[in-house]
Amino acid sequence: MKYLTRTIWLLSLVSLFTDLASEMLYPVMPLYLKSIGFSIVLIGLLEGVAEAIAGLSKGYFGQWSDSLGRRLPFVQWGYGLSALSKPMLAVLAAPWWVFLARALDRLGKGLRTGARDALLSDETTPDTKGRVFGFHRSLDTLGAVLGPAVALVWLAARPGDYRLLFLLAFLPGLAAIGTTLLVRERPRQPAPQPIRPFWASFSYWRRAPAAYRRVVGGLVAFALFNSSDAFLLLLARQRGLSDATVIGLYIFYNLVYALAAFPAGYLSDRLGPRRMLVAGLLTFGAVYAGVAQAHELWAFGLLFGLYGLYAAATEGVSKAWVSNLCARPDTGAALGTLAGLSSLAALVASVVAGLLWQWGGPALTFSVTAAVAVVVAGYLALAKSSSPVIS
Structure with missing residues (x-):
């Protein structure tokens, strides 16, 4: 496959290693946080604030x-900071240090995304972006399969x-x-705009094409209600599944995601990213509606598998779609703005999910999110776009 260049392979391997490190910790973080005294609301606040920091920096650094x-x-320093954060959790259990x-x-x-x-996009053509971003997501998510597996073996022994483990x-x-x-970067001409101050991180939005604003607006509206996956893991644990089973479900979700991401990217190149995203959001709505009522292991297994299909149909595909809606010199700002606004929306989503859980229980949290996903799917199905890639 000639479109998978050396740079694409290396960046995908970097993501694999980083996700392996992160996902060794992610499924056990809610359990660890509860063990040191974090409430559900505080867990939601932690995840939301963390994503807000990423959000404020993604658009700026892009x-x-x-x-x-x-x-x-930006790629090298960004991955370096994330690696450094892992052993910090082993030093102290105080809430401020965890934050x-x-x-x-x-x-x-935020620094690297x-x-x-943009590096990935620069290595592609409009006809292969779905496949390239899908391939990157596949290797990235393979790390999310291996990481929890390592954690599962570790916690079984200790x-x-x-x-x-940190x-x-x-x-x-x-x-x-x-x-x-x-990684070797191709020389390119700088974009004509000056470096703006940090608080102007999302200034690209004002000069972005109308089609970009319509599509990204819909994706961000969904992100406002798409809370951290930590809530799915907490629900499974609350419904009586063991720690090992919960981690196993998370591994299964990531395995499905890793296997399906590249085929989903290929299909998005053939059918158009609009169709894939709409199908993915409808799948998400079905999963969250089902999780609100699930109690048995088989039900959680089915739903986590479908959740992997949703992720494969949306994560890389959304980046491929958006990168075709901007001028090539603006790719970093366009993708950084999408990622940044989505991360800021996650602050709202995680805090709201925690409050809804406290007020009305998990069924209310997941039912509201499912309804929003269906509404956004309908909006994106009808949204106008001038991109030649979109069907």
Whole structure:
């Protein structure tokens, strides 16, 4: 497959190593946080604030990479900060320190995301973007399969020993840093706009094409209600499943996601990203409606599998769609703005989900989110777009 260049392979491997490190911790984080005294609302606040930090920085650093005409330094420093945050969690269990570690991790994500996605986009043509972003998501999510598997084996041997696990997660992070040093960036002309101040992170929105604003507006509206996956894991645990089973479900979800991401990207190139995104959002609505009523292991297994199909049909596909709705020199700002606005929306989504859970229980939380997903799917199905890639 000639469209999978050396740069695409290396960036995909970097994401694999980083996700392996992150996902060693992600499924156990809600359990760890509860063990050190975090409430459901505080967990939602932590996840929301962390994503807000990523959101505020994604648009800014994506725009900055356009202005400099360089992507690679943002990628290298971003993955470095995320790797450093992992062993920090082993040092201290105080809530303020946990917030600091998560903030550093998300700042690293904000630093690298727009620049990395722009590097990927620069390696493609409009006809292959779905496949390339799908391939990247496949390897990224393979790390999300391996990471929880390592955590599952570790906790089976050493139940409740979270802190040494945080130290072990630093090793694949180091591998990610080393791999970024092998990436070579093509020279490009800087974008004409100056570097704007941090508070102007989302200034691209004002000059973006109308089609971009329509599509990204719909995606952000969905993100306002799409809370952290931590709530899905907490619900499964609350419904009586063991820690090992919950982690196993998370591994299964990521395995389905990893296997389906590349085929979903291929189909989006053939059928158009609009159809794939709408199908993915409808699948999400069905999953969340079902989870609100699920109690048996088989039901959770089916729903987590469908959830993997939703992720495959939306994550990489949305980036491929949006990158075709902007001028090539603005790719970093366009993708960074999408990622940034989505992360800021996650602040609202996670806090609201925690409050809805406290007030009306998990059924209310998941039912409201399912309804919003269906509404947004209808909007995107009808949204006008001038992109030649969109059917």
